[in-house]
Amino acid sequence: xxxxxxxxxxxxxxxxxxxxxxxxxxxxxxxxxxxxxxxxxxxxxxxxxxxxxxxxxxxxxxxxxxxxxxxxxxxxxxxxxxxxxxxxxxxxxxxxxxxxxxxxxxxxxxxxxxxxxxxxxxxxxxxxxxxxxxxxxxxxxxxxxxxxxxxxxxxxxxxxxxxxxxxxxxxxxxxxxxxxxxxxxxxxxxxxxxxxxxxxxxxxxxxxxxxxxxxxxxxxxxxxxxxxxxxxxxxxxxxxxxxxxxxxxxxxxxxxxxxxxxxxxxxxxxxxxxxxxxxxxxxxxxxxxxxxxxxxxxxxxxxxxxxxxxxxxxxxxxxxxxxxxxxxxxxxxxxxxxxxxxxxxxxxxxxxxxxxxxxxxxxxxxxxxxxxxxxxxxxxxxxxxxxxxxxxxxxxx
Ligand code: NAD
Ligand code: USQ
Numbered sequence: 001x002x003x004x005x006x007x008x009x010x011x012x013x014x015x016x017x018x019x020x021x022x023x024x025x026x027x028x029x030x031x032x033x034x035x036x037x038x039x040x041x042x043x044x045x046x047x048x049x050x051x052x053x054x055x056x057x058x059x060x061x062x063x064x065x066x067x068x069x070x071x072x073x074x075x076x077x078x079x080x081x082x083x084x085x086x087x088x089x090x091x092x093x094x095x096x097x098x099x100x101x102x103x104x105x106x107x108x109x110x111x112x113x114x115x116x117x118x119x120x121x122x123x124x125x126x127x128x129x130x131x132x133x134x135x136x137x138x139x140x141x142x143x144x145x146x147x148x149x150x151x152x153x154x155x156x157x158x159x160x161x162x163x164x165x166x167x168x169x170x171x172x173x174x175x176x177x178x179x180x181x182x183x184x185x186x187x188x189x190x191x192x193x194x195x196x197x198x199x200x201x202x203x204x205x206x207x208x209x210x211x212x213x214x215x216x217x218x219x220x221x222x223x224x225x226x227x228x229x230x231x232x233x234x235x236x237x238x239x240x241x242x243x244x245x246x247x248x249x250x251x252x253x254x255x256x257x258x259x260x261x262x263x264x265x266x267x268x269x270x271x272x273x274x275x276x277x278x279x280x281x282x283x284x285x286x287x288x289x290x291x292x293x294x295x296x297x298x299x300x301x302x303x304x305x306x307x308x309x310x311x312x313x314x315x316x317x318x319x320x321x322x323x324x325x326x327x328x329x330x331x332x333x334x335x336x337x338x339x340x341x342x343x344x345x346x347x348x349x350x351x352x353x354x355x356x357x358x359x360x361x362x363x364x365x366x367x368x369x370x371x372x373x374x375x376x377x378x379x380x381x382x383x384x385x386x387x388x389x390x391x392x393x394x395x396x397x
Contacts, residue, residue, distance in 0.1 A: 002026040007097030018227045019280040021066045032074040044379045046237035059233035076123035083130040093139040104384035105243040106190035113189045120193035128204040139211040139290040146218045146272045150185025152334030162299025213286045218272030218303030221248040223367045242382035251316045256368035260325035267310020268336030272303035275354040285349045300345040304353035328393040332386035
């Protein structure tokens, strides 16, 4: 099939694009390169050296990959170009990764809050409106987040794949059963944009029968896939800084350079995780198993394991002899939470997950230690605070 990969220069998007081309699909990568520009603003670089998009595409062809094309386009700001591209190329599917995805970056200032909302909500809405205006029957696979459900209030209940059965009381005393979107409880401005995306999907699916699969993904760890390891110019990005680095990859990099692991609070926060290799497989499975026209939005929980942050730190420390540092938490989040997630949809489609025990050490040795000299230690602390009180607390440490 012909697939547009929106945000195909990013951490999840690039290995996904390569994987789809490898599977024989015709891939058009679309990106405005805003992520690379944010690195310039933040004065930080990916731990791994990443090639330009031109060099990435050349390298992919040189290793014998099915050629991919690239279009530099801002989906939030260039509606007419997006519409024209859809009309001209007539893709079968669009994978939508093109959003500002860091919670700490979204909480840095009013400017980054507003940018995150403008970019993410407009981008998703432009895509939906353009598909309707094009008149084409295009399947959207969107990367959402486990964070739409919130953390801390489930009290041991299993989080379903998107929908919750509720009984609605009627005036005559009877009750009827209905399935509603699982209540949203975002923990940052970024996560809030993902809950808004869900409503946009619900509406356009109901009104225009747009076929949509929303993947509620957990925290992605790891760096490369088998395909991005075929040439150094295909290497994926690895974010380690206080804004964009996610917890497990940060711990792996910190262990590799002898920096005490930065656990927020007591480390009692439980989160869902998935390796990048499984993330790309899930996207492919979702694309190849689309909903029918008229079917409601398909929602999958795209995660393979849940872990407490403190437990992860202890695991990494046991492997590497790293020290652990318990820091004041810059975020407004539950000190401790349970997390039980239903992820049957992907397992039933044949996903065979990479576990932490399979992959942790390789990641430390092959990536984090290998590129340790590219790390700027001054960019490791998380300096973006959710509230003024938290900002003061982290300033005094
Ligand atoms: P990323 O920042 O590395 O990649 C996003 C890409 O989208 C970047 O290349 C950026 O330049 C591009 N982009 C952003 N706004 C755009 C716009 N308006 N027009 C065109 N391109 C634009 O992020 P990622 O880690 O690859 O995440 C991709 C998606 O997956 C995000 O939507 C994120 O919410 C979701 N997700 C990521 C994780 C994770 O752990 N990384 C976990 C769950 C969900
Ligand atoms: N944390 C630490 N130490 C650190 C960094 C983080 O203890 O050095 C803690 C945070 O306080 C939080 C948890 O680890 O409790 C996760 O933080 P994170 O930065 O790894 O993940 P998060 O901000 O939730 O965001 C990431 C991606 C986002 C995606 C989300 C999936 O950046 O795009 O949507 O994971 S989920 O967490 O399931 O919502």
